[in-house]
Amino acid sequence: xxxxxxxxxxxxxxxxxxxxxxxxxxxxKPTLSFTAGPxxxxxxxxxxxxxxxxxxxxxxxxxFSATYTHFIxxxxxxxxxxxxNWYETDTLLFSQGRASKxxxxxxxxxxxxxxxxxxxxxxxxxxxxxxxxxxxxxNTPVLTYALRTIKKDTRFTPVLQAEAGxxxxxxxxxxxxLNAAYMHMDPKFDAVLTIxxxxxxxxxxxxxxxxxxxxxxxxx
Numbered sequence: 216x217x218x219x220x221x222x223x224x225x226x227x228x229x230x231x232x233x234x235x236x237x238x239x240x241x242x243x244k245p246t247l248s249f250t251a252g253p254x255x256x257x258x259x260x261x262x263x264x265x266x267x268x269x270x271x272x273x274x275x276x277x278x279f280s281a282t283y284t285h286f287i288x289x290x291x292x293x294x295x296x297x298x299x300n301w302y303e304t305d306t307l308l309f310s311q312g313r314a315s316k317x318x319x320x321x322x323x324x325x326x327x328x329x330x331x332x333x334x335x336x337x338x339x340x341x342x343x344x345x346x347x348x349x350x351x352x353x354n355t356p357v358l359t360y361a362l363r364t365i366k367k368d369t370r371f372t373p374v375l376q377a378e379a380g381x382x383x384x385x386x387x388x389x390x391x392x393l394n395a396a397y398m399h400m401d402p403k404f405d406a407v408l409t410i411x412x413x414x415x416x417x418x419x420x421x422x423x424x425x426x427x428x429x430x431x432x433x434x435x
Contacts (some may be wrong), residue, residue, distance in 0.1 A: 230370040243286040243333065243434075248392055250430030254278035254300050258423045263305040267373050270357070271420055273321055275300030280396075282345075284331050294331035294345045296376070300398075300424065304356050321399075321422075325351030327376050339384040343394075347376050353402040355420070365407050365418050372390075372402035378426075388434045396426040 253275055255261070260271035279299040286292035300323040329347030336342060351374040358365040380394025403419040 231368065234276075243289060243292070245286065245292075245435045246282075246284045246432050247435060248284075248430060248432035249280075250392060250428035251277070251279045252426065252428035254302065255425045255427070256302060256423070257425060258421060259426065260420065260422045266370045269421065271321070271422065272304040273302040273312050274305060276321070276424075277423075278396075278428055280426070280428055284345075286331075286333070290333045290335075292327060292331045292333070294347060296327050296345075296347060296349075296373075296396075297325075298327060298349075298351065298376075302424070304358075319356035321356060322354040322423075323351045325371075325374060327374060341382040341384075341390075342381060343380055345376070345378045347378070349374055351400055351402075353400065353422070355402075355404050365404060368404040370402045370404055372400050372404060374398060374400040382432060390432045390434070391429070392432050394421055394427075396425070396428070398426060399423045 223282065254277060255275055256271065256273040259267070259269040260273050262270040263272050264270050280296050282294055282296040284292050284294040300321075302321040304319060304321065308343050327347035327349030328359055329345060331343060331344045331345045333341055350371050352369060352371055354369045355365055355367060368410070376396050376398045378394055378396035380392055382390045382392045385392045400422045401419060402422065403417050407418045
């Protein structure tokens with residue numbers, strides 16, 4: 216009985232070791248990627264209607280991302296991204312009801328973390344999808360509208376990002392990538408004054424953008 220138990224235990228250990236070795240071989244290596252490209256404001260953030268106080272007056276901007284992905288299983292992992300976005304603003308005459316300071320811009324710096332999914336289509340081509348959340352430090356430009364002025368202010372705000380893309384290997388470790396990401400946040404700024412210099416109600420700006428980025432990745 217004891218001999219049989221030892222035999223079964225040894226067999227179980229061998230099978231477990233084999234399964235772990237197989238899983239380790241199947242699991243993808245961690246990746247580090249760097250991408251940049253245009254960022255397209257959508258919704259009220261990209262509007263320039265001087266009579267709409269929700270208009271963000273943001274022009275097409277630029278987006279940068281550095282992403283590290285650690286795979287837990289073959290096609291599933293956790294991604295951590297460092298994000299930078301910025302946008303110049305349209306300048307309108309104050310007589311039209313709304314204006315922004317010439318040369319001023321929206322600036323956003325932050326990070327997001329979340330699950331990453333990968334799918335191989337061939338030996339060189341892969342698709343991936345990430346759904347991440349985190350925080351962004353958003354810096355508003357100086358905006359004037361309806362007898363109010365939004366002074367330059369900075370706020371941390373939650374951010375959500377859904378991202379999908381394609382990776383094409385050009386070597387054992389290096390690959391090219393192209394992706395698109397939807398990003399959304401709703402920062403609220405307190406530095407709002409009336410034309411007389413009195414404090415006004417906080418100003419909340421809905422920010423939705425589409426980031427289209429390309430770059431290089433490395434399998435570590």
